[in-house]
Amino acid sequence: MSIxxxxxxxxxxxxxxxxxxxxxxxxxxSRLAKAAVAVSVDxxxxxxxxxxxxxSLSVITDSTEAGRHIIRHSAAHIMxxxxxxxxxxxxxxxxxxxxxxxxxxxxIGRGFTPDDIEAIEARMAEIVAADQPFERFELTPDEALxxxxxxxxxxxxxxxxxxxxxDGSSGVISAYRNDAFVDLCRGPHLPSxxxxxxxxxxxAAGAYWRGDENNPQxxxxxxxxxxxKKALExxxxxxxxxxxxxxxxxxxxxxxxxxPPELGSGLVLWHPKGGVIRKIxxxxxxxxxxxxGFDFVFSPHLAKADLWETSGHLSFYAENMYPGIxxxxxxxxxxKPMSCPMHVLIYRSRGRSYRDLPxxxxxxxxxxxxxxxxxxxxxxxxxxxxxxxxxxxxRRDQVDDELAMHxxxxxxxxxxxxxxxxxxxxxxxxxxxxGDQELWTIAERSLEDAxxxxxxxxxxxxxxxxxYGPKIDVHIKDAIGRRWxxxxxxxxxxxxxxxxxxxxxxxxxxQRPVMIHSAKAGSIERFFGVLLEHYAGxxxxxxxxxxxxxxxxxxxxxxxxxxVVGHFKSMGLRAEADLADATVGEKIRRAMTSxxxxxxxxxxxxxxxxxxxxxxxxxxxxxxxxxADATDRLTSAxxxxxxxx
RNA sequence: GCCGAAGUAGCUCAGGGGUAGAGCAGCUCACUCGUAAUGAGCAGGUCAGGGGUUCAAAUCCCCUCUUCGGCUCCA
Numbered sequence: 001m002s003i004x005x006x007x008x009x010x011x012x013x014x015x016x017x018x019x020x021x022x023x024x025x026x027x028x029x030s031r032l033a034k035a036a037v038a039v040s041v042d043x044x045x046x047x048x049x050x051x052x053x054x055x056s057l058s059v060i061t062d063s064t065e066a067g068r069h070i071i072r073h074s075a076a077h078i079m080x081x082x083x084x085x086x087x088x089x090x091x092x093x094x095x096x097x098x099x100x101x102x103x104x105x106x107x108i109g110r111g112f113t114p115d116d117i118e119a120i121e122a123r124m125a126e127i128v129a130a131d132q133p134f135e136r137f138e139l140t141p142d143e144a145l146x147x148x149x150x151x152x153x154x155x156x157x158x159x160x161x162x163x164x165x166x167d168g169s170s171g172v173i174s175a176y177r178n179d180a181f182v183d184l185c186r187g188p189h190l191p192s193x194x195x196x197x198x199x200x201x202x203x204a205a206g207a208y209w210r211g212d213e214n215n216p217q218x219x220x221x222x223x224x225x226x227x228x229k230k231a232l233e234x235x236x237x238x239x240x241x242x243x244x245x246x247x248x249x250x251x252x253x254x255x256x257x258x259x260p261p262e263l264g265s266g267l268v269l270w271h272p273k274g275g276v277i278r279k280i281x282x283x284x285x286x287x288x289x290x291x292x293g294f295d296f297v298f299s300p301h302l303a304k305a306d307l308w309e310t311s312g313h314l315s316f317y318a319e320n321m322y323p324g325i326x327x328x329x330x331x332x333x334x335x336k337p338m339s340c341p342m343h344v345l346i347y348r349s350r351g352r353s354y355r356d357l358p359x360x361x362x363x364x365x366x367x368x369x370x371x372x373x374x375x376x377x378x379x380x381x382x383x384x385x386x387x388x389x390x391x392x393x394x395r396r397d398q399v400d401d402e403l404a405m406h407x408x409x410x411x412x413x414x415x416x417x418x419x420x421x422x423x424x425x426x427x428x429x430x431x432x433x434x435g436d437q438e439l440w441t442i443a444e445r446s447l448e449d450a451x452x453x454x455x456x457x458x459x460x461x462x463x464x465x466x467x468y469g470p471k472i473d474v475h476i477k478d479a480i481g482r483r484w485x486x487x488x489x490x491x492x493x494x495x496x497x498x499x500x501x502x503x504x505x506x507x508x509x510x511q512r513p514v515m516i517h518s519a520k521a522g523s524i525e526r527f528f529g530v531l532l533e534h535y536a537g538x539x540x541x542x543x544x545x546x547x548x549x550x551x552x553x554x555x556x557x558x559x560x561x562x563x564v565v566g567h568f569k570s571m572g573l574r575a576e577a578d579l580a581d582a583t584v585g586e587k588i589r590r591a592m593t594s595x596x597x598x599x600x601x602x603x604x605x606x607x608x609x610x611x612x613x614x615x616x617x618x619x620x621x622x623x624x625x626x627x628a629d630a631t632d633r634l635t636s637a638x639x640x641x642x643x644x645x
Numbered sequence: 646g647c648c649g650a651a652g653u654a655g656c657u658c659a660g661g662g663g664u665a666g667a668g669c670a671g672c673u674c675a676c677u678c679g680u681a682a683u684g685a686g687c688a689g690g691u692c693a694g695g696g697g698u699u700c701a702a703a704u705c706c707c708c709u710c711u712u713c714g715g716c717u718c719c720a
């Protein structure tokens with residue numbers, strides 16, 4: 001008996017039956033065997049110590065995402081082993097590898113303190129030093145129930161595995177043992193605990209069993225693990241970098257916005273410099289909306305509760321809405337969390353003909369949502385924010401073109417702000433939904449066609465759509481590789497129905513229009529927060545609140561500096577002079593740390609010759625640049641996206 | 646909301662039952678300077694708020710508020 005393995009290079013190799021992954025890796029090369037943490041055959045992962053079946057082989061090494069996943073999973077086991085050993089009577093729930101790390105949920109009858117974390121880390125180091133082998137074995141569900149009889153969460157897990165069979169191994173549950181510690185696990189694992197080279201526990205937190213608030217709360221410990229000390233340090237360094245970009249830190253530092261406690265949680269104040277950027281963003285939004293054929297509307301912050309009843313918001317969204325306000329002797333009003341019902345009322349304000357469609361209504365609307373106190377996060381998750389909300393009403397035969405146009409619009413918007421990498425989710429019909437089947441089919445196909453046309457990567461989130469229609473969510477990748485959900489395009493079959501809106505077709509028949517919700521930025525506040533982090537505060541010229549700082553070398557150059565500023569301003573640039581009593585070095589430093597893109601220094605030579613010292617972000621300093629030349633360079637660097645000639 | 650951590654000057658932080666500290670920022674004065682911090686002086690605080698213990702609380706205890714991290718990622 002022998003097995004046949006197909007290598008990634010296309011070559012085929014035979015081994016004796018019972019050959020393990022490690023032996024195969026060693027036969028290929030000792031460096032590979034050293035870096036290997038597991039192997040996969042036909043996509044199924046195997047421990048290095050397991051006998052392999054025939055199939056197409058790849059060796060999983062420690063510095064790949066798959067390899068790190070295994071390292072982290074093993075780290076989670078070692079942490080659980082440490083915790084169970086340190087706290088008698090404690091029990092454990094689940095402990096998966098996650099992006100950049102791992103966690104494990106425990107019940108030790110209390111939360112973990114920083115001292116606990118330190119003790120656990122120390123115990124883990126001992127377990128790693130002992131280099132205990134991870135040993136895989138299989139159990140029947142009944143055996144597993146017996147082994148884990150004292151651990152109620154594991155019992156629940158065993159029972160759920162029994163019900164809904166995973167990975168086809170019918171009725172068999174795998175587990176791993178190292179020393180006296182045993183845990184359920186699909187695997188694979190590192191060959192032994194000694195292979196865990198670099199780990200760090202990062203924080204303790206509470207988490208509900210199965211993520212449900214109604215379940216008991218467990219104590220979770222997060223950690224991170226890497227293939228080497230160096231990789232761990234690089235990761236910790238990246239975390240620090242991300243912290244430096246935090247918009248909640250940069251915003252107040254650069255005097256863009258603040259969120260003082262006196263104002264209220266989840267609410268923000270835009271300062272003048274942030275206000276400039278916001279105005280530019282909104283101007284750009286309006287410019288693009290006009291170009292893509294939208295009309296602007298405005299609606300109030302409040303409406304009768306009845307309106308939200310009709311729209312369905314009070315049945316489906318009431319939790320996120322502020323409580324009612326009583327007016328006019330008992331009449332209840334609600335603050336708006338969205339603008340759609342109001343835009344529907346505008347549509348319904350007169351009879352509509354098929355010739356009128358599509359009608360595209362757009363608004364930059366202040367909306368208020370009652371986010372739970374724990375989820376508020378600076379500008380990214382606020383209770384009061386500005387939604388760039390639009391609603392398109394169209395005929396069924398227009399859905400295709402409209403969706404393609406909306407996606408084109410969204411991508412244009414995102415590209416204009418400097419984002420280049422996109423990923424989309426197409427969320428399709430859930431089990432419970434409204435609207436007729438034909439419409440769902442048309443809309444889902446149209447959305448997918450639009451994605452193909454736009455040529456951006458997407459995945460289909462089967463059944464993840466809203467009950468009222470399918471949608472596309474567009475995610476961007478920022479400068480340090482983080483994914484953010486930004487824009488959304490949603491088809492809505494429910495609202496036109498709820499409000500009974502219609503139009504008259506060519507045969508004089510009343511027809512129901514299809515409605516498309518879309519948000520390009522989503523929330524202006526959130527979009528701004530993402531931009532701020534993406535650029536780490538160093539906005540490109542067209543967005544920078546101050547585009548050029550003019551610095552006089554000495555007091556006698558102040559008048560000339562102001563004249564230069566006046567000239568820049570007359571050419572539409574945002575410039576200011578720094579006339580403070582400080583040295584040139586100090587003023588330049590101030591301009592740099594304020595992330596002003598252009599620094600213009602003027603001294604005796606410049607006054608005499610009508611020139612400036614000129615330096616733009618990322619470029620070398622130049623002396624004696626003519627004022628007209630400097631102005632040209634600035635204005636061409638500051639040109640708005642889409643306005644380049 | 647729940648679990649954990651934190652709250653001292655505008656910012657970053659030290660102090661830890663006995664008169665409230667530093668650096669930066671600010672103000673004043675001197676310096677007038679050519680590409681990332683000139684020097685000196687001054688001012689700045691109900692130590693988040695409230696209650697308690699104590700001769701004495703920023704410090705110890707309790708409550709509240711706010712901020713931060715986490716609460717989908719299925720053995």
